[in-house]
Amino acid sequence: MQIFETVSQATDSLKANKIRSLLTLLALVIGVFSVIVSTTAVAVLDNFFTNTMSILGSDVITVQKNPAVQMGPRDSSLRNRKNIVFDDAEELEERTRIAEGTSPLTSFSFTKITYGDLETDPDVRVRGSNSEYIENNAFTLGDGRNITPEDVQYKRNVVVLGKDVQVELFPNEYPLGKTVRIDGNPYQVVGLLEKKGQIFGNSFDNIVLIPYTTGINNYGGGNRGIGIQLRAPEISKVEDTIEEVTGIMRVIRGVNPADENDFEVITNDSLTGTFDAFTGVLYAAGFAIGLITLLGAGIGVMNIMLVSVTERTKEIGIRKAVGATRKAIVSQFLMEAIFVCQIGGLIGLILGVGAGNYVAILIDTEPVIPLWSVFGSFFGMTLIGLVFGVFPAFKASRLDPIESLRYE
Numbered sequence: 183m184q185i186f187e188t189v190s191q192a193t194d195s196l197k198a199n200k201i202r203s204l205l206t207l208l209a210l211v212i213g214v215f216s217v218i219v220s221t222t223a224v225a226v227l228d229n230f231f232t233n234t235m236s237i238l239g240s241d242v243i244t245v246q247k248n249p250a251v252q253m254g255p256r257d258s259s260l261r262n263r264k265n266i267v268f269d270d271a272e273e274l275e276e277r278t279r280i281a282e283g284t285s286p287l288t289s290f291s292f293t294k295i296t297y298g299d300l301e302t303d304p305d306v307r308v309r310g311s312n313s314e315y316i317e318n319n320a321f322t323l324g325d326g327r328n329i330t331p332e333d334v335q336y337k338r339n340v341v342v343l344g345k346d347v348q349v350e351l352f353p354n355e356y357p358l359g360k361t362v363r364i365d366g367n368p369y370q371v372v373g374l375l376e377k378k379g380q381i382f383g384n385s386f387d388n389i390v391l392i393p394y395t396t397g398i399n400n401y402g403g404g405n406r407g408i409g410i411q412l413r414a415p416e417i418s419k420v421e422d423t424i425e426e427v428t429g430i431m432r433v434i435r436g437v438n439p440a441d442e443n444d445f446e447v448i449t450n451d452s453l454t455g456t457f458d459a460f461t462g463v464l465y466a467a468g469f470a471i472g473l474i475t476l477l478g479a480g481i482g483v484m485n486i487m488l489v490s491v492t493e494r495t496k497e498i499g500i501r502k503a504v505g506a507t508r509k510a511i512v513s514q515f516l517m518e519a520i521f522v523c524q525i526g527g528l529i530g531l532i533l534g535v536g537a538g539n540y541v542a543i544l545i546d547t548e549p550v551i552p553l554w555s556v557f558g559s560f561f562g563m564t565l566i567g568l569v570f571g572v573f574p575a576f577k578a579s580r581l582d583p584i585e586s587l588r589y590e
Contacts, residue, residue: 203522206482210526210566213476214559215534220468221555222538224461230547241417242318243281243424244448245274245431246409263444265407268394270434274410277430281423285314287409290397295390297351297362306347307389308364310397316342316375318411321386326358326373329393333372337395342373345387364390367400420449476562479526480570487519487574512575519571520564527563531556 247263268286275284288311294304309315313328326342333340341362348357357371369392378386398404414423424447431437431445501511535556539549 203486206479206486206522207526207529209475209479209482210523210563211530211533213473213479214527214530214563215537216471216475217468217473217562218531218534218555218559219538220471221465221552222535222550223541224464224468225550225552225555226539226542226547228461229550230542241414241420242449243412243414243420243427244287244409245412245427246446246448247407249446249448264435265405266410266445267405268398268408270431271408271410273434274412274427274430277434278412278426280415280419280426281412282415283314283318283411283413285311285318285411286394287311287315287411288394288397288406290392290401290403291365293365295347295351295362295364297360300351302347302350302388305388306344308397309389309391310394311391312394314411314413315391318413321378322376324374324376326371328373329391334393334395337399338393339367339369339396339400340372340393341369342375342391343371344375344385344389344391345377346385347388347390348374364392365400424449476566480566483519483522483566484570484574486522487515487571488577490518491515491574491578508580511578515575515578516568516571519574520567523563523567524560527559531559 245266247266248260271284271286278284288309289307290310291308292305293308295302295306311329312334313330315321316323316328323342324345329340329342332338341364343351343357343362351357351362352360357374360371361368362371363369369390373391375387375389375391380386412423412427414420428443428447431447432443435444437444535551539551542549
């Protein structure tokens with residue numbers, strides 16, 4: 183039987199039973215949509231996370247009080263951990279021999295920055311750190327200078343502006359050397375950061391950087407909880423650096439040899455492992471929901487094909503009377519089942535990819551088309567058509583031609 187003739191017969195069969203066909207197709211569409219929308223959305227998040235990790239740098243190590251990602255209720259041991267403070271960062275920097283680029287990491291305020299009659303929205307992050315912050319966080323100094331050790335030592339009121347702040351306050355002026363006000367205190371602009379981008383709609387460029395000692399002087403809270411960032415001298419020494427930092431921090435915080443760490447040492451690899459486990463759960467859940475839905479849809483396909491066999495009994499008898507073989511009958515009905523599944527699969531695929539990539543619009547990243555899901559859905563719908571179309575097809579092929587011709 184020619185493929186085009188089979189497709190034509192399948193189309194005529196669908197048209198002859200519009201409501202039943204529509205309901206069957208709807209079940210197929212929902213099943214494929216459930217699988218594709220989940221895998222596409224997770225693929226978008228996975229791609230976005232990978233790009234974000236490449237922005238942050240692969241040799242940076244962060245020491246902080248709590249885990250970067252926490253699932254479920256927080257353990258009481260985490261709540262009882264004491265803060266990591268500036269003194270810890272300074273002592274760690276003095277003791278390390280492998281690690282380099284130690285910098286404290288904290289935000290002193292979320293506020294507006296003013297210059298003359300111009301001001302930003304009150305959501306600019308005021309970061310306190312030292313000269314290593316820019317490299318540790320993969321920023322690029324566009325113009326001017328970085329914060330210097332002397333700025334930190336003498337608690338100078340100097341500031342490096344992120345790109346968003348620069349654009350808002352200095353649309354027509356050159357910022358370097360100008361004085362801006364942050365929470366009532368004057369700061370001289372000494373440096374400008376190049377644009378970095380955003381994550382989940384939050385801009386990396388809506389920040390200003392001041393010496394951490396200046397932040398303590400102007401905001402207080404020298405014992406506030408902070409994070410500490412360091413760099414391994416090269417990628418091959420990341421593990422050695424982690425071991426050194428862990429050992430020193432245990433000594434600084436007085437952790438007993440038999441006790442677990444009361445702090446976290448985080449790298450891109452550890453974050454990637456956590457995220458991979460999370461996305462694995464999402465993939466599995468999406469597949470489970472989709473497969474259950476597709477099972478119901480497959481049963482619907484079998485039902486519509488059995489009804490089709492009953493309604494076309496006389497047609498089958500005529501075909502057999504003029505020489506059609508059992509193989510030809512089986513092929514015809516199998517092709518019709520596969521055709522129905524592929525129509526539903528195609529619609530579900532298009533809707534699923536579109537809905538899944540809506541996540542890309544929400545987090546402002548590039549869309550993703552998971553080709554393995556596309557090919558998988560094509561193969562899967564073919565398989566469903568075969569599995570659930572076999573019984574009706576064999577039932578049609580086994581009909582007695584004489585009895586079929588008498589059927590009314």
